[in-house]
Amino acid sequence: MDQKDWQILNAIAEEKSLTKAAEKLFITxxxxxxxLKQLEESFQTKLFFRTKKGIEFTSEGEFLVDYAKDRIKEYLTLKDEIFNIGNEVRGTLRIGVSSNFAQYKLPALLKKFSTSYPNIQFKVQTGWSTEIMNLLNQSQIHLGILRGDYDWEGEKLLLTKEQLYIISKNEISLEELPQLPFIYYKTDNSLKRLISRWWNDHFSQSPLTAMEVDRQETSKEMVKNDLGFSVVPEICLTPSDDLYTEGLTYKNGEPVLRDTWLMYRTDFIQLNIVKAFIDFLIKQQTVKI
Incomplete structure (x- = not known):
């Protein structure tokens, strides 16, 4: 077995599909x-089988997948330690970032950081904050930027607090909302809970859900075409949207805020590249990220 085999086994375990694993690895x-057939012949045992839900591993296959995952971790640790020799900031920074932050804030931050440290590369994985949390727990990334509150055994640094907003094509009043079409979008549970808490604080009936779409940007486009209202974080609003916006508050006047956190394991702070990026983000807090 070699590094390519480790990656193949890990990708199949994650995707549960040979087609999706091949696409992920950019191979046919x-x-x-x-x-896989060569691996089975080499170990003289069956490693996987097909089910209605996709690919499943045999007991022998699961053992080999665990072995592959351990080897990948060891290899990444070895690379980190080699690149950490000396005082130069170099190597690959592995970051997991929530989708909204990745879309609206991360590109400019990475550009600015790489200008100061040209001998670095980035491996960025984006998704819902729950997905980034899983990557952190599995030590697949050095740092995670997550939105919402999560229990974490390592270090946490609060980056920003932002308010949630109602958005609509034209001005609307709070009292009208239960009778107006609400455009719902898929998001992580922490944001769902925040929106539900605010809604239940003001109204006894459920919102009149007119549409369920896949992304916040899709919901914004629906709102721009006067098909209903939605609730979004401040991070995804721009002046060019040309929408009516109103910041959400609870009945007691407290604004409805969402936190963005930087999270990382304590042992990663010894890596020059990780320490440099954390120090960089701390300095950015003097300018609203």
Missing amino acids: QPALSYR
């Missing part, structure tokens, strides 16, 4: 299937 499915 026949090439991936051939390599």
Whole structure:
């Protein structure tokens, strides 16, 4: 087995599909299937089988997947330690970032950081904050930027607090909302809970959900076409949207705020590249991120 085999086994375990694993690894499915067959012949045992839900591993296959994951971690740790020799900031920074922050804030931050430290590369994984939390727990990333509150055994640094806003094409009043079409979008549970808490604080009936869309940006486009109202974090609002916006508050006048956190394991702070990025983000707090 070599590094490519580790990656193949790990990708199949994550995707539960040979097709999706091949796409993720940028190889053809026949090439991936051939390599799996070679592994089975090498170990003289069956490693996986197909079900209605996708690919599942045999007991022997699961053992080999765990072995592959351990080897990947060891290899990444080895690279980190080699690049950490000396005082130069170099190597690959592995970051997991919530989708909204990645879309609206991260590109400019990475550009600015890489200008100061040109001998670095980035491996960025984006998704819902729950997905980034999983990457942190598995030590697949050095740092995670998450939105919402999560229990974490490592270090946490509060980056920003932002308010949630009602958005609509034209001006509307709070009292009208239960009778107006609400455009719902898929998001992580922490934001769902925040919106639900605010709604239940003001209204006894459920919102009149007119649409369920996949992304916040899709909901914004629906709102721009006067098809209803939505509730979004401040981070995704721009003057060019040309929308009516109103910051949400609870009945007691307290604004409805969402936190953005930087999280990382304490042992990663010894890496020059991680320490440099944390120090960089702390300095950015003097300018609203």
